[in-house]
Amino acid sequence: MTLLKLEQICFSYPGQAPVLDGASFKLEPGQRLSIAGPNGSGKSTLFRIALGLQMPTSGRVIALGQDRRVEADFHDVRRQIGLVFQDPDDQLFCPTVAEDIAFGPLNLGRSKTEALAIVDQVLTDLNLMHLRDRITHKLSGGEKRLVTLATVLAMEPKALLLDEPTNALDTKNEARLLEILQNLPQAILLVSHAPAFRQALAPDTLELRDGRLIAS
Numbered sequence: 001m002t003l004l005k006l007e008q009i010c011f012s013y014p015g016q017a018p019v020l021d022g023a024s025f026k027l028e029p030g031q032r033l034s035i036a037g038p039n040g041s042g043k044s045t046l047f048r049i050a051l052g053l054q055m056p057t058s059g060r061v062i063a064l065g066q067d068r069r070v071e072a073d074f075h076d077v078r079r080q081i082g083l084v085f086q087d088p089d090d091q092l093f094c095p096t097v098a099e100d101i102a103f104g105p106l107n108l109g110r111s112k113t114e115a116l117a118i119v120d121q122v123l124t125d126l127n128l129m130h131l132r133d134r135i136t137h138k139l140s141g142g143e144k145r146l147v148t149l150a151t152v153l154a155m156e157p158k159a160l161l162l163d164e165p166t167n168a169l170d171t172k173n174e175a176r177l178l179e180i181l182q183n184l185p186q187a188i189l190l191v192s193h194a195p196a197f198r199q200a201l202a203p204d205t206l207e208l209r210d211g212r213l214i215a216s
């Protein structure tokens with residue numbers, strides 16, 4: 001089953017020229033796909049539309065085999081397709097790292113013991129156990145980014161939408177993140193301005209130009 005299919009998406013912010021003007025793509029299970037395009041071309045907007053955080057003016061969002069039209073249609077989508085936001089501060093809101101990672105599993109109905117076991121497992125997998133009890137807002141930018149990925153992986157999604165995941169990472173952590181992502185089973189849709197990172201993780205690239213996605 002195709003995980004995500006966007007068909008002919010059009011979208012404008014009020015009083016502005018259209019950002020998206022017939023953008024289409026699809027993401028299959030296990031697929032790795034990049035979206036490239038200049039600043040302001042609409043990449044983050046496209047991600048938000050894919051998860052129902054913004055509604056398109058026209059076009060179809062088909063996720064996990066079903067048409068998604070209204071807010072309620074997207075609750076299940078957001079559980080199964082994890083978005084790692086461009087800015088970690090949009091995603092981390094609990095006092096500690098462990099609480100932030102536990103939030104998703106608790107929300108899905110896991111017990112506190114189960115959620116804490118998931119926290120430890122995800123942090124161990126990402127080699128981040130040393131951050132477990134840190135105050136989230138006091139983490140460095142790069143640490144926040146890795147914790148953000150942990151919060152999403154804790155939900156065991158089928159796909160990851162990654163918006164500029166290498167932002168704020170030093171060379172060593174960028175290489176570590178790449179290795180982690182390369183070994184994940186999930187489908188990945190990557191937005192990145194770093195050509196080498198795209199090439200290594202998801203060389204199959206669509207270019208967002210004039211509101212449309214074109215194979216490059």
Ligand SMILES: Nc1ncnc2c1ncn2[C@@H]1O[C@H](COP(=O)(O)OP(=O)(O)OP(=O)(O)O)[C@@H](O)[C@H]1O
Pocket residue numbers: 013014016019037038039040041042043044045046086
């Ligand atoms: N909430 C908003 N209200 C009005 N305009 C917005 C809003 N969010 C984004 N825009 C505008 O829409 C356009 C697309 O923005 P978007 O963030 O989707 O681009 P992007 O391709 O992700 O950019 P970047 O590569 O810089 O992250 C830009 O011109 C931006 O200024």
